[in-house]
Amino acid sequence: IAPYSGCTMGEYFRDRGQDALIIYDDLTKQAWAYRQISLLLRRPPGREAYPGDVFYLHSRLLERAARVSPEYVEHFTKGAVKGKTGSLTAMPVIETQAGDVTAFVPTNVISITDxxxxxxxxxxxxxxxxxxxxxxxxxxxxxxxxxxxxxxxxxxxxx
Structure with missing residues (x-):
């Protein structure tokens, strides 16, 4: 829940024409916890016993980081803020096992990030x-x- 709560707080500032930075430390632990919950709920495991939608969860979370236009900010604030763009920058931290960047979670996040x-x-x-x-x-x-x-x-x- 913490990554989503933090992202929502960052979006609050972004949508009001300010710049925000969120550092996810670390998405590997979040994926591990999600895997454990999914296994307890008897969802079918996929690669490395992660559920199939863990990539979707990470991509949906990381793609919330964005720059918004001045028009969006003005509309969102009902004209209170004019001519400013807002941005939310995400920096996910991923832990690798013995430096293995080909594991499931690192390759997923690598494919999403810039x-x-x-x-x-x-x-x-x-x-x-x-x-x-x-x-x-x-x-x-x-x-x-x-x-x-x-x-x-x-x-x-x-x-």
Whole structure:
């Protein structure tokens, strides 16, 4: 219930022309709890014993994060707020088992989000902070979110 309550609070601010950030820490635990409840209710298990609709639950939750138009904000606030957009940004945290990003919950969330930052315990223990594995971290919107100067300066840099 906590992820949905938090998202609803973020939508409250978004719909009033403000920007909000929600960090889901962590959706793996939410999926585990949902799996346990589903098994107790004798729903048929799917891959890794998760119910078939866990992907639907995560996608429906994460797709609530959005930017709304000034017209939406003005209509929603009955004209009290004009000319402002609101946004809700979601950052889900997923725990992997021994770094396995091919497990069911990580692959589901990877397919929904616009990018991933993978952190590794080995890098952290080696004193590298932040412990980001740049080789498998991905951004699908990186170029679209960069200014022209940053694109030009960073265009030749590859990891």
């Amino acid at each position: 990018g991933q930052i993978f952190l590794e315990t080995d890098l952290f223990n080696a004193g590298i902070r932040p412990a980001i594995n740049a080789g498998i971290s991905v951004s699908r919107v990186g170029g679209a979110a960069q200014t022209k100067v940053i694109k030009k300066l960073g265009g030749g840099v590859r990891v």
